[in-house]
Amino acid sequence: MARTKLIAGNWKMNQTVAEATGLIAALRAQAAAMEGKDVAVCPPFTTLAAVVAAVAGTPIRVGAQNVHWADSGAYTGEVSAAMLREIPVTYVIIGHSERRQYFGETDKTVNQRLLAALKAGLTPIVCVGELLQQREANQTEAVVTTQIRDSLAGLSAAQLAATVIAYEPVWAIGTGKTASPEQAQAVHALLRALLRQSHGAVADSVRLLYGGSMKPNNAAQLLSQPDIDGGLIGGASLDVEQFMGIIKSA
Numbered sequence: 001m002a003r004t005k006l007i008a009g010n011w012k013m014n015q016t017v018a019e020a021t022g023l024i025a026a027l028r029a030q031a032a033a034m035e036g037k038d039v040a041v042c043p044p045f046t047t048l049a050a051v052v053a054a055v056a057g058t059p060i061r062v063g064a065q066n067v068h069w070a071d072s073g074a075y076t077g078e079v080s081a082a083m084l085r086e087i088p089v090t091y092v093i094i095g096h097s098e099r100r101q102y103f104g105e106t107d108k109t110v111n112q113r114l115l116a117a118l119k120a121g122l123t124p125i126v127c128v129g130e131l132l133q134q135r136e137a138n139q140t141e142a143v144v145t146t147q148i149r150d151s152l153a154g155l156s157a158a159q160l161a162a163t164v165i166a167y168e169p170v171w172a173i174g175t176g177k178t179a180s181p182e183q184a185q186a187v188h189a190l191l192r193a194l195l196r197q198s199h200g201a202v203a204d205s206v207r208l209l210y211g212g213s214m215k216p217n218n219a220a221q222l223l224s225q226p227d228i229d230g231g232l233i234g235g236a237s238l239d240v241e242q243f244m245g246i247i248k249s250a
């Protein structure tokens with residue numbers, strides 16, 4: 001089944017509105033190179049509305065970096081799915097390893113956020129991935145299997161079809177150490193097999209992104225693997241030439 005490649009930039013806690021507007025203007029100028037691919041940027045909450053306005057008329061779509069599970073209420077510092085829909089954003093990253101590492105995110109809360117995002121019609125990008133010590137202890141398979149099972153608990157096949165999953169080995173994020181195409185493909189194949197086991201044939205339409213030090217010089221090889229359907233790009237998404245380089249190799 002043909003899966004359109006998705007290249008999504010995760011800006012993390014970077015870019016003021018002024019900076020973001022400049023970055024989008026530079027991307028706009030190269031929008032022709034995005035044809036046939038899906039392209040997204042995921043700025044901080046404070047910048048979302050300005051970026052949505054700035055990408056109007058381009059193929060670039062916008063995502064948030066987190067979403068709360070409740071509709072509204074006493075959750076200081078959080079943002080609801082309806083609030084994101086109102087802007088409107090298309091995607092939302094859920095369960096990024098930095099959220100898991102620094103902000104107490106668990107598979108349980110990832111699952112709650114995921115169900116809320118789907119209910120609101122957002123396209124979630126759910127992140128999984130092992131730590132370095134887990135890879136060295138040969139626990140990668142067990143770790144991502146548990147993350148997938150618990151993060152996606154209760155999803156219908158239709159909901160899974162509306163979900164994007166990103167495999168991001170934590171040791172490769174922001175370190176310049178990328179997984180080899182073979183290492184990444186092996187985990188992606190495992191993820192697809194798990195999805196097939198749990199949800200059947202719909203697994204073949206789910207996009208599985210790779211993330212972790214993807215750059216223009218390693219993107220083509222990673223993105224040509226049979227089960228790698230795009231990238232979640234951190235550092236390189238803040239540099240127009242690098243982000244465009246990755247988009248072009250998709």
Ligand code: PGA
Pocket residue numbers: 010168172173174175176211212213214232233234235236
């Ligand atoms: P990186 O980040 O490309 O800077 O390694 C990827 C991510 O955290 O999504």
